[in-house]
Amino acid sequence: MFTGIVEELGEIAAREDLSDAARFTVRGPIVTADAHHGDSIAVNGVCLTVVDLRPGEFTVDVMGETLRRSSLSDLSPGSRVNLERAMPANGRFGGHIVQGHVDGTGRVLSVSPSENWTVVRIGVPAKLTRYLVEKGSITVDGVSLTVSAVGGEGDDSWFEISLIPTTLNETNLGETQPGTVVNLEVDVIAKYVERLHLGQSTDVAGAK
Structure with missing residues (x-):
């Protein structure tokens, strides 16, 4: 779960188009500071799973369904994106209940x-x-x-x-x-x- 309080303005570092999917590498040193493989990070409001990490960057796979239903399909290297880590159970609830599921x-x-x-x-x-x-x-x-x-x-x-x-x-x-x-x-x-x-x-x- 998220709260809609953006932690960092990140940037798309790379995009790889796959068969009915895309792989994005996102630059975000704040949200990757304590990130692990499998963690959830919201990218422009879409909850995505970290599949790879390197210093200051993380990689996510975006399925075709998500690309069709969101604006992530428009992203390219250099695009700036809003980033938020999932809220910890003891975290401060600053915004409102956000699932990361785009309607x-x-x-x-x-x-x-x-x-x-x-x-x-x-x-x-x-x-x-x-x-x-x-x-x-x-x-x-x-x-x-x-x-x-x-x-x-x-x-x-x-x-x-x-x-x-x-x-x-x-x-x-x-x-x-x-x-x-x-x-x-x-x-x-x-x-x-x-x-x-x-x-x-x-x-x-x-x-x-």
């Missing part, structure tokens, strides 16, 4: 800087809108953020996030431009609540 991708529609923060509007798949509420939590490229506005309908649905200078400087969200594709993970609690509600509805219907 879909969104596309940046606009970036509106102001004096003290930047508002980013992101187009979201219609199937995810039911999990978005103003002041609720969402993970964008592995960053735990608060939804500041929700709007649109169907395929034109969108939400906004407001980014402070620290987030802009210490994550790759500071580099986003209109058209950028980002990984989205909605609040897992919202998904469980929905599932529970559907289960209750089914029980009631079956009892009639």
